[in-house]
Amino acid sequence: MNDDRDHHPLHTPVIDWFDDNARDLPWRRPEAGAWGVMVSEFMLQQTPVSRVLPVYGQWLERWPTPGALAADPSGEAVRAWGRLGYPRRALRLHAAATAIAQLHNGEVPTDHAELLALPGVGEYTAAAVASFAYGQRHAVLDTNVRRVFARAVTGVEYPPNATTAAERRVAHRMLPADEATAARWAAATMELGALICTARGPECVRCPIAGQCAWRLAGSPEHDGPPRRGQTYAGTDRQVRGRLLAVLREATEPVPQAALDAVWHEPVQRARALDGLVADGLVEPLQDGMYRLPG
DNA sequence: TATACGTGGAT
DNA sequence: TATCCAAGTAT
The missing domain is CATH 1.10.340.30 (Hypothetical protein; domain 2)
Known part of the structure; x- marks a missing residue:
């Protein structure tokens, strides 16, 4: 075809x-x-x-x-x-x-x-x-493959923040017709992104397709679009959740409320984080203010 | 579509 | 030290 x-x-x-x-x-x-x-x-x-x-x-x-x-x-x-x-x-x-x-x-x-x-x-x-x-033929679009296609095919330094329909079209267009080859291609493009075509400091001198890369051929222009949002962590609910769960992971017996209170000074945020963990099913509240990982 | 969701190594 | 980044999913 x-x-x-x-x-x-x-x-x-x-x-x-x-x-x-x-x-x-x-x-x-x-x-x-x-x-x-x-x-x-x-x-x-x-x-x-x-x-x-x-x-x-x-x-x-x-x-x-x-x-x-x-x-x-x-x-x-x-x-x-x-x-x-x-x-x-x-x-x-x-x-x-x-x-x-x-x-x-x-x-x-x-x-x-x-x-x-x-x-x-x-x-x-x-x-x-x-x-x-299972060796099937699918477009496997992870962050590595998206970056390889953004550069080699589309000619830009980075893919968009969220996967777009245009990226899916590129991935499908590039997918080898033969099933086994397509599966090999999926793993190969992912590995290329992980080892060579990295987010920062790509090793183009070792890249097998450097001579055909649209981004390089365009002079490796720097990313211009919206900033790629970085996640803050310190002081967030995520950090508090992490501390609470760490206590429960290490404990072999149910943990009293006081042991959880010790991990974070701010009571409102601490309670919100614990409630979130319970709502997510990551923590099981017991009687008398005791907590444990779900049984 | 934007946001929440852990953790630690690299720069 | 501050950011960036790592084979995403669910809502």
């Missing part, structure tokens, strides 16, 4: 580069299976590989199947999540495991729509699991 799609000039150099430079990550090994891929994708949301590695290994050892995780209390998932950040991901992974055990016979679904219906699985993760675990 469209010869461009089968033989786009970027495909071969990027995939050849990946053949030689792909990191040996545990979730890329065949023995990881679809569950291993799914666990890694949850952990890697907004979190660097180096911090995921140790937790991933412990997690898969303790819960080698969705059914194993579903059989334990959600609070144990929150505890094992440790300091990875965004602990609601642990809760959602536990909920996804429960759904898989109950609705999918304990097997991670192969169908994209069924993946998308799982808690904590959004546009990116559904495509990633379908592509990496």
